[in-house]
Amino acid sequence: MDHSGFFDFEKAREHLIFRVINYERNREQLRGAPYLRLNDLAITFRWLASADEAGIATVMIRNEQKEQWGVSLETLVRYANCNTPRLFPARTAPLEEMITGDCADSPDDLEDERQESRMIVLTNTWGINGASCICYRGLLDELSARFHASLFILPSSIHEVILLPDHGMFRVEELEEMVRTTNSRYVAEEERLSDHVYFYDKERKSFTFA
Helix, strand or coil: CCCCCCCCHHHHHHHEEEEEEECHHHHHHHCCCCEEEECCEEEEEEEEEEEECCEEEEEECCHHHHHHHCCCHHHHHHHHHHHHHHHCCEEEEEHHHHHHCCCCCCHHHCCCCCCCCCCEEEEECCCCCHHHHHHCCCHHHHHHHHHCCCEEEEEEECCEEEEEECCCCCCHHHHHHHHHHHHHHHCCHHHCCCCCCEEEECCCCEEEEC
């Protein structure tokens, strides 16, 4: 990795992004690092060193680096909020289309949004750490407006979440059991985001546990 732009904040700021991880599972990693809490999650900050066909390389921002740059947590948040959706645009598609590889490039490409039981996968165009899209400003509000409903959010892994419009068809207990079973059987420990189901309230514009 080329670290030449890491120590100069005027250069580094254009490559600051955020990543959402599980708080409890990453307590040690979070020691000495700036982050924000979101229910049982933590929003961390990283410097993007490279993103190409070989993969994505990032460096986690520590408190020492934040102090060396002479910036506040609010400054990290501001730049990460701008850069992350720009560098890793959100991608959505019905679950069946995501499985077959025929995916939409944006929320505007979704069809049949009134289908009450349809599962929608939310990730980014890289398909890596795509669960962070739940923190893109205005995205959940836009999606809930398209579905004319609040949203259940199932944390499939750190790479994607599944959205379910709340049309009164689902019980939270059943959804949480689905998430726990999927995590324990199919998701590697290091890629698990949470065993909890979240809820985005369309009217209150709030993100909480379901």
